[in-house]
Amino acid sequence: MQQTQAVATPAFEGTDEERQLAEQVFTLARFQGRFFAATAAINLRRDDLVRFIASRDGGRDPAALAAALDAALGRNRAIFSRSETDDGVVSYATTRAGTAPVPLGEDLAHSLPERFLNPPEVAPPPPPKPAPRIPDAWSQRPTFDGLLEEPEEGDLVSPAGLAALGEIAAVEAGTVAEPATTDELIAAIAAADVAAVPPAGTAAVLEGVEARPAPRPAVEQAPAIGSLPAEVLRAALAERLGRDDRFAQFGDRYYNEDLVDRYSRGDLRRIREYILEVTEPLSDDALLQDLFGRRANDPSYEAARFSINFRLSREKRDFEFVGTRDSRLWATGGLAPIGTTLRKASDLGTDFRPFLDEPAPDAPPGTSVTHTLTFFEWTYGLLPLDGSLRGFFPQPYLEDQKTAVLRFEVPQLFATFLAELRYPTANRGGYLVGFDEFYRENLAPGAVMTIDRTPNNDGQFVIRYATTAAREVRILQLDDRRNRYVFRPQTSYAQLNEDWLLAESRFPRLAGAKPLEDRERRRPEVVIGTAFERAAENVGTKSAPRYWSAPEELLPVVNIERPFTLRLLRETLESPQFPQFTADPDTPGAFFYETPASTTAARPKKRSAPQEHEDDLDLDPNLDLDTDNNEE
DSSP states (O other), X not given: OOOOOOOOOOOOOSOHHHHHHHHHHHHHHHHHTTTSOXXXXXXXXXXXXHHHHHHHXXXXXXXXXXXXXXXXXXXXXXXXXXXXXXXXXXXXXEOTXXXXXXXXXXXXXXXXHHHHHSOOOOXXXXXXXXXXXXXXXXXXXXXXXXXXXXXXXXXXXXHHHHHHHHHHHHHHTTOOOOOOOHHHHHHHHHHHXXXXXXXXXXXXXXXXXXXXXXXXXXXXXXXXXXXXXXXXXXXXXXXHHHTOTTEEEETTEEXXXXXXXXXXXXXXXXXXXXXXXXXXXXXXXXXXXXISOOOTTOTTXXXXXXXXXXXXXXXTTTEEEOOXXXXXXXEEXXXXXXXXXXXXXXXXXXXXXXXXXXXXXXXXXXXXXXEEOXXXXXXXXXXXXXXXXXXXXXXXXXXXXXXXXXXXXXXXXXXXXXXXXXXXXXXXXXXXXXXXXHHHHHOOTTBEEEEEEETTEEEEEEEEEOEEEEEEEEEEEEETTTTEEEEEEEEEEEOBOGGGOOBTXXXXXXXXXXXXXXXXXXXXXXXXXXXXXXXXXXOSOSSSOEEEEOHHHHHHHHTTTSOOOHHHHHHHHHOTTOTTEEEOSSSTTOXXXXXXXXXXXXXXXXXXXXXXXXXXXXXXXXXXXXXXHHHO
16 A cells, blocks of 8 residues: 655645635645655745746735735745746745755865865874893893804795795696695695704703704795796696686687677578688687678687687587687598698608608708608699708697698789698508698799798798799600500799609600509618619619619609608618618719519528438439329
């Protein structure tokens, strides 16, 4: 039930007609200011009051009614206050409380000028307490030789300092322990300290004097956290955040799990369909700006980038991360594979397996690297991850990442293409694939090219090569229809390394050669022996050939069948496991090769045991050895 607050009506003065008129005006004022404060002024103009009362009474003279209002309200000055403007407009004011409004004075006690010009008085500080005096007799206490000195005040460590020591020690060890209280840290440090045992005679007990216990050695001041190596702090922080469920992790970035955006199944389906529509892996920037309309200058844009990367990394069945730290790309099932289809990825990984043992250069990789193209790389559109290129290209950004898609620009051709970096595993080498079209249209085996990094983007590189005048050379190529190696004329505008150029004038015996089978290609001694037969000089006879060559001459021919390095070639030639290769004693660095058939024929044939036994017997040549006939 709604309750209304009863408001008392003030007592009016004057005649009955004046009291009635004053009460009528007050009722009208209270209705008009029904939402006002109790002491707020309610202003009413006299002309408005005259028109209102005349309309209700019907036909009263306005002048007489105005005079009656002045007389009635003038008799009640405690309730109504009168004011008049310069142009003669008369107004009356009252309040809901039934009193004339009183003007409120402005309080300037707390204004800014008042506080600055008249600051409050500050009580004088209390007098200092007198310091307790130590009796002079204590300053004359005796000293005892042999007792350990007390530690200075600066050598002591507070409990907060001990806690800091425990935290820093945990960081230096590479692991951050669980939070511990100050008492636990003090107990752990005290247990680790070994009290020094004073030698005999260092402590003396005098009669009537109790010797003080030997103090513990002072704890060394802990080093500042800023002086610790960045790798130690980074590893400790990553280990601690990785164990905390409140943080989400993507690569080397962390964010509050509660602030990560959520994506519905419909959003994930839109992302997958958009990647398939573009037909190539897309970056997180493209997905956010094209699909979800996020702007790069949005203050929460970086949080949105982390959110979409973190959510897609959890959908391993539909999405695969193929990016780097600076270029985060996402692929999905159904995209066309990047690279050659002439050879399976597993076979290529097996071919590049020996490159895992290639040592890296002593100097760290710079911003560019120069590479000479081999025939094997040109045929399949590859780049090997050898010792120099393995540290040049970006490492996996995620732990379970297998591939990364990189973008290459060729300013000389105004061209851009994608290549796939396949990271090495325990039993397969790493390589880049996707250079097929670029190699066939612009380069030849033996071309020298330079790869430059792009600043602030480890997923984009620039390829440059030196150009020369047009040069037509008959270069070795593979005829897929006939499955034979042939020499075909090719016009080259790129600078070529003559040591790696497989021209007909240098290796004429390669024409018409048949590629090796896969089972033969897996054996390095067979590949090297075939290279001797195709390119080396025969210093033997036609029936017993013996080939001679140097590893530097064989290296471009060996790389026709499978990738080889000069180190691997020398190790195979010098290995005692393959006796068909022997070093030339007259020419350092050169080797001979004898085919396994000729090597076996040159060796003395070992007689079998029955033949040796028959030679030892002195048999009559006329003796009939037919056992069946003798029995008959």
